[in-house]
Amino acid sequence: MREKIIHKSAELFLTLGFKSVTMDDIANGLGISKKTIYQHFDNKTKLVEATTLNMFNNICDGIDCICNASHNPIEELYDIKMFVMKYLKDEKTSPQFQLKKYYPQIHQQLQFKQFEKMHVSVKNSMQKGVDTGLFRKNIDVDFISRMYFNGMSGIKDKNIFPSKLFTMEYLTESYLEYHLRAICNEKGLQTLDKFTNKHNLN
Template structure:
């Protein structure tokens, strides 16, 4: 029951936002009483913490699977972006923004885990791209990895990028292209242009 609660609550939180969904909403959605929920979680904050960790673990495992496929580094980043967007439901309700605003301790803990996971993933991606000659050989990989993480994180800031004017799928595409065009070689640019053109068809 606990796993089912986390899965259902995670779906609701991603669709409607961490602040917007109440325990009553979750109980009604599952056809159970609130007492059943509180038998597994002391309060809503505990439930949100469990859901945030569950979402992170699923996305992290999926990214590991993509990284193991042996794609070239540019294709790999696009596949990871596609996978993350699918699991975050396009973030129509700005759940990460709500998490930061209303549950800052959970957000801080989650962000630290995201940073470590993404830093390692992007560092490996950059180094492989440099070895393959599709990223510039003079890159400071640690700097680029941190700048990339900083930029991706800022996309979830609803003050900077209001969802009404900046839908997340387009925003992620634009940011990924912006990032890659700054680090690719002419060989890498050909690969990037092919991917962009195929995505537009």
């Protein structure tokens, strides 16, 4: 039952937002009593914590699968972006923004976990790009992987990038291209242009 509660909570949180969803909404969605939820979670904060951790682990598993199956680091980054956006339902309810506002401690813990995961995977991806001759050989892989994480976090700041002006799809697409064009060599740029033209990303 605990897993069912987490699964339904994630679905509702991503659709309606962390603030909007009540314990009653989750209970009604599962056809159970609120008391049953409280047998597994002391309060909504504990449920949010368990749900976000579960979502994070699922995303990590998906990213690992993409990295293991990728043909090149350029496609890999685009595939990861598409997977995460689809999983988070294009972030239409701004889950990270709401988490930061209403559950700051959980957001901080999650941010650290995201950095640890993303730093390693992006670092490996960039090293692969250098080794396969797609990225410039003189790039500082560790520095740029940190900058990439910082940028991806920064575009979610609604004060700087208000949703009435920018969709999350546009922001992630634009930032990813900005990042890749900064580190690709001539061969990499040709590969990037070929990929974006094929998928109508220009």
